[in-house]
Amino acid sequence: MTEMKRRTFLGIAGGATATLSTLGGTLGGTIAGTLGFPSLVLGAVRRVVVVGGGVGGCTAAKYLRKLDPSLNVTLIEPEADYTSCFMSNEVLSGERTLQSLTFGYDGLRGYGVDVVQDWVVGIDPDTRQVTTKSGNRFDYDACVVSPGVGFKWGAIAGYNEEIANESIPHAWFAGPQTQLLRNQLTSMPEGGHVIIVAPPNPFKCPPGPYERASQIAMYCQHHKPKAKITILDAKDAFSKQGLYIEGWTKLYGYGTDNSMIQWISAAAGGAVEELDPQTRTLIGLVEEFQGDVVNIIPPQKAGEIAFAADLVDGDWCPVDKLTFESSRHPGIYVLGDASSASKMPKSAYAANSQAKVAAAAIIARFQDKEPGDPTFVNTCYSVVGEDFGISVAAVYSLDSDTNTIEPIPGSGGVSPANASPEIRKREVSYAHSWFKNVINDMME
Amino acid sequence: MKNYKNTPKHLRNLLLAALVALPATGAAGPSGQAMAFTCAGCHGTDGSSVGPSMPAIAGMDPEVFVDAMTAYREDKRNPSIMNRIAKAYSDEQLKDMGWFFASQRLQVFPQDYDAALAEQGAQLHDEYCEKCHENGGRPGDAGTLAGQWMPYLHFTMEDFIDGKRKWPRKMKRKVDAAIDEAGDEAIPALLNYYASQSDIDAEEPNHD
Numbered sequence: 143m144t145e146m147k148r149r150t151f152l153g154i155a156g157g158a159t160a161t162l163s164t165l166g167g168t169l170g171g172t173i174a175g176t177l178g179f180p181s182l183v184l185g186a187v188r189r190v191v192v193v194g195g196g197v198g199g200c201t202a203a204k205y206l207r208k209l210d211p212s213l214n215v216t217l218i219e220p221e222a223d224y225t226s227c228f229m230s231n232e233v234l235s236g237e238r239t240l241q242s243l244t245f246g247y248d249g250l251r252g253y254g255v256d257v258v259q260d261w262v263v264g265i266d267p268d269t270r271q272v273t274t275k276s277g278n279r280f281d282y283d284a285c286v287v288s289p290g291v292g293f294k295w296g297a298i299a300g301y302n303e304e305i306a307n308e309s310i311p312h313a314w315f316a317g318p319q320t321q322l323l324r325n326q327l328t329s330m331p332e333g334g335h336v337i338i339v340a341p342p343n344p345f346k347c348p349p350g351p352y353e354r355a356s357q358i359a360m361y362c363q364h365h366k367p368k369a370k371i372t373i374l375d376a377k378d379a380f381s382k383q384g385l386y387i388e389g390w391t392k393l394y395g396y397g398t399d400n401s402m403i404q405w406i407s408a409a410a411g412g413a414v415e416e417l418d419p420q421t422r423t424l425i426g427l428v429e430e431f432q433g434d435v436v437n438i439i440p441p442q443k444a445g446e447i448a449f450a451a452d453l454v455d456g457d458w459c460p461v462d463k464l465t466f467e468s469s470r471h472p473g474i475y476v477l478g479d480a481s482s483a484s485k486m487p488k489s490a491y492a493a494n495s496q497a498k499v500a501a502a503a504i505i506a507r508f509q510d511k512e513p514g515d516p517t518f519v520n521t522c523y524s525v526v527g528e529d530f531g532i533s534v535a536a537v538y539s540l541d542s543d544t545n546t547i548e549p550i551p552g553s554g555g556v557s558p559a560n561a562s563p564e565i566r567k568r569e570v571s572y573a574h575s576w577f578k579n580v581i582n583d584m585m586e
Numbered sequence: 587m588k589n590y591k592n593t594p595k596h597l598r599n600l601l602l603a604a605l606v607a608l609p610a611t612g613a614a615g616p617s618g619q620a621m622a623f624t625c626a627g628c629h630g631t632d633g634s635s636v637g638p639s640m641p642a643i644a645g646m647d648p649e650v651f652v653d654a655m656t657a658y659r660e661d662k663r664n665p666s667i668m669n670r671i672a673k674a675y676s677d678e679q680l681k682d683m684g685w686f687f688a689s690q691r692l693q694v695f696p697q698d699y700d701a702a703l704a705e706q707g708a709q710l711h712d713e714y715c716e717k718c719h720e721n722g723g724r725p726g727d728a729g730t731l732a733g734q735w736m737p738y739l740h741f742t743m744e745d746f747i748d749g750k751r752k753w754p755r756k757m758k759r760k761v762d763a764a765i766d767e768a769g770d771e772a773i774p775a776l777l778n779y780y781a782s783q784s785d786i787d788a789e790e791p792n793h794d
Contacts, residue, residue, distance in 0.1 A: 205623070208631075491627050498623045517616035519624035521667055535667045537624075537674030539616070553674035558665055565665065568639070571737060572667065575637025576628050582636045583626040 187214050188508050191272045191282040192255075193262045193447055195219030195247060197490045198288030198478025200584040201497035203255045206286075210505050216256040216280055218272065223247070224585065228347065228490045229577050230316035232525065234324050235357040243316055249586040265451040267471035284504045287453060287468075288478040288493065289445025290315075291346045294457075297441045298339070300417040310419060310436045314346065326435045327361060333368040337424060337433035339414055340375045344458075345442045346479045346488045348381035349534070353524040354437070356386070359394045359402045360527050373405045374424060374431060375412040376441070381487070382524060382532055382556055389526030444480035458482040463540050463547050465503035465513050466496055475500045486538060486547050490580055492520045516540050518547055523573030531569030532557045618682030621675070625683070628667075634693035638735040645692035645725035648684030654729070655680045657752075664741075664750040692725055692786065694733030699781040703771065707779025710768060714760040715776070723780055728754070732783040739777045747773075 188210075192203045195217055203217045226243040233240055247257040260274040265285055272280040293312070295302055306312050311319035311326075327336070336358055340351035355371050362369040380386075390396035390403050406412035411428035417438065418424075424431045424438075443449075443457035453459045453468050459476040460469040466481060468474040477483075477500050478493035486492040495518040503513035518538040525531050536554035538547045557569060622633070625643070629635045633644035643651065657663050658672035675683070711722065715731075723731025731739065745751040746761070753761075764772040 494627050495624050498620070502620065514620055515614065515616045517621050517624055519627070519671065521628060521671070533667050535670045537671055550674040553670060553672075555670050557667075561665065568666070568741060571639040572628075572637075575635070575639040575737075578637040579630050579635055579640060580627045583631045586636075 187212060188283045189214045189216070189281055190284045190286060190504060191280045192217040192286040192288070193265070193272065194288040194290065194445070194478075195221065195224055195257070196288060196290050196478060196493065197580070197584050198290075198493035198497045199286060200224065200247075200250060201494045202286045202288065202475075202477065202501050203250055204253050204583075204585065205498050205501040206504065207253045207255055209501060210508075211254065213505075213508075214256075215254070216258060217247070217250060218258045218260050218262050218274060218280070219247070220259065220261045222259055225316040226490075226577070226581065227314070227316045228580070229573075230313070230320050231350070231354045231357040233316075233320050234313075234327060234354065235361040236324075237357070237360075237525075240316065240321055245581060245585060247585065262447050263450065265447070265453075265471075265474060267451075267474060270473060283473070283508070285474045286497075286500060286504075287447060287451065287459075287474055287476045288480065288497070289447045290479045291442040291488070292445045292449075293440040294443055295440065298414060298417055298438060300419055301438055301440065305417075305419045306438070310417070310422065310438055312439050313437060314350075314439050323435070323437055327358060328365075330366065330369070330434050332366045334366065334370075334434035335432070336362075336369065336371045336435045337422075337431055337437070338371065338373045339424065339436070339438040340373055340377065340380070340412075341439045341441045342376040344484075344488060345439070348487050348489070349386075349522060349524045351375075351439055352380055352382070352386045353526070355403055355405075356389065356394075356524070356526040359390075362402060363394070363527075367402075369402065371403045372431060372433070373403070373412070374414050374426065375405065375407050376414075378407045378409050382534055384559060385532040385556055386524075386526060388559060389530050389532065393527040393530060444476075448476065448480045453480075455482075463545050464516060464542060465507075466500040467503070475504065483547060485549065486518060486520055486536075487522070489520055489522050491522060492518070494580060494584060495519050521576065523569060523576055525570050525573050529563065529567040529570055531566055531571075531573050533569055533572070615679065618679075618684075618686040621679060621683045622686040630693075632690040633687045634690070634695075635735065635738075636695060638697070638737040639741065641734055641738045642692055642694070642730065643687050644690035646684070646687050646730055647725060647727055648681065648688045650727070650729055651684035651687055652677075652680045655683075662752060664745045692730065692733070694784050694786050696784040697736060697781050699736070699778040700774075701782070703775045703778035704782040705779075706768065706771065707775035707777070707782075710764045710772060710776055711779055713767075714764045718754075718757070718760075722783060724783075724786055731780040733786050734780055736777050736781040739780060740773075743773050743777070 190206055190213055192199045199217060203215050206213050206215050224245045230243055232238040251257055260276050262272055263275050264273040270282050311323045313319040313323045338351055338355055355373050358371055394402040396403055411426050414424040414426045416425040422433050422436045444454055444459050448454050448459050453470055453476055459481050461476050461481050466475045466477045468476050477496040479488040499516040506513045521535040523531055523533045534556045536549045538549050541548045628640050629643050635642045655672045658668040661669055718728045719731050720726045746753055768775060
């Protein structure tokens with residue numbers, strides 16, 4: 143207790159400084175300058191423009207306002223509502239509707255965030271201005287860019303955006319393509335063949351294609367028990383592989399001749415190079431695969447604006463992981479799937495965690511303070527089947543020498559192997575509770 | 587209701603709020619606030635969970651928080667994701683996080699409950715549980731029960747009864763006595779009672 147009192151005292155003593163800094167803007171140039179707050183000389187309201195209303199952008203906007211209500215925060219997002227991609231595999235099994243994944247931005251407005259529906263076409267790091275398709279311009283003191291992923295069209299010959307919209311959905315953004323894929327599954331003949339093409343690393347939601355296969359199997363088990371699902375993979379290993387295989391073995395006969403799910407690794411000929419969209423045939427190095435329903439998840443890169451704004455090095459956006467500030471253009475912070483944030487995966491929870499680090503760092507910069515040491519968590523649940531959930535978790539800290547976000551040794555990892563049915567069942571309910579809390583924390 | 591809002595606690599909470607609103611002074615590593623922010627994806631913003639399987643941890647007594655996290659870290663609770671996460675933190679970091687959550691106001695969300703069972707549960711609570719879980723199980727020296735999500739409470743009781751979590755002092759005797767009195771309805775009654783308490787938003791955290 144003595145220690146606590148001492149710390150409390152230190153905290154209060156520090157509080158005097160913090161209070162002064164927030165009042166700095168009203169103290170006038172000379173006094174503020176004397177006290178060492180040169181950036182507050184003008185006393186102007188700081189403006190942050192957030193590009194992208196997904197997990198990263200929403201969380202950043204909310205926490206910027208939460209940590210400093212004096213900030214002027216504008217979020218620019220092309221869609222009127224947010225539709226969550228995480229949990230959207232449950233639309234394929236019929237466990238939930240797309241509507242249950244759709245949320246408006248009023249919660250963020252309630253935090254004082256100005257939400258603008260528009261498409262950002264340019265970010266000028268010199269004039270510090272964001273330009274939108276409708277011709278509007280937004281000045282910023284800091285810009286948060288969280289556009290998510292885009293696709294490398296052309297990586298699989300014969301597959302393009304139009305085909306994805308019309309007949310062979312990627313369904314890797316939740317929305318009409320998710321519904322299209324669901325409709326194709328329900329109208330597929332009994333004994334039909336579903337093919338899922340899984341992308342090479344790195345991509346958004348590493349366990350996603352395998353959860354998708356599981357959720358489709360869950361649907362087929364009830365409605366089309368003779369159906370087969372083949373995952374054609376560009377990789378030889380995947381996230382939570384041991385646990386998925388345990389689940390598939392227990393639930394869908396994996397490893398037997400009657401297995402509902404089949405996984406073909408790249409080494410076994412799973413990497414595909416071409417699609418014939420008319421016959422829904424995928425051409426691999428060794429053989430061809432023909433499906434009744436085909437879902438291709440293409441190779442990925444950062445979202446479009448990251449390229450337009452010159453934030454990329456290769457496919458992704460390099461950042462200083464202390465703050466998530468772009469290594470290419472100061473004043474722009476790139477987070478979530480578009481950023482190069484190894485060793486964190488491209489997941490919703492990672493984006494949520496990174497956004498808070500960036501928000502705190504932006505505010506520290508505005509106050510001419512050094513950003514605090516960052517801390518990150520990722521958790522991710524996958525529902526493999528009825529009453530069968532699995533998870534992975536990691537807590538990370540920054541190795542500033544290598545600019546790498548490293549898992550803390552001895553912590554994290556996946557669910558125990560061969561856990562009791564009761565634990566697996568609980569993990570399903572944790573998955574659904576996790577979903578509610580992530581949505582709540584990002585935008586409600 | 588007892589007058590638990592005495593001045594020293596109030597003062598302490600004010601000091602606490604001032605402390606956690608600031609980055610750690612001079613200490614290396616992330617602040618308690620920064621670490622606590624990473625919990626929100628599963629426990630809701632500032633620890634008020636909207637997910638029925640995950641407990642609210644806002645307003646929690648810091649010692650209760652540290653005890654729970656230490657137990658997870660040492661694999662003394664039924665394995666969940668928390669065991670894997672807790673292993674990342676030092677004692678000092680757990681304390682820092684604990685103080686942050688302690689200073690947050692618990693927000694409780696309405697949930698469905700059975701009114702008759704809740705009434706029975708209220709009586710059982712007064713008789714067997716109130717002594718440790720004071721003020722109807724509001725945040726205090728023991729774990730928060732009031733307004734806690736029913737599925738979470740159900741998992742917790744299941745773990746105690748199945749021997750997957752060690753009973754705190756005297757608790758087993760008290761729960762056994764409640765079951766002796768009300769039979770199979772005892773646990774559902776208690777859970778429905780705690781779930782029925784959605785009107786505690788305005789209460790100050792009680793940490794002593």
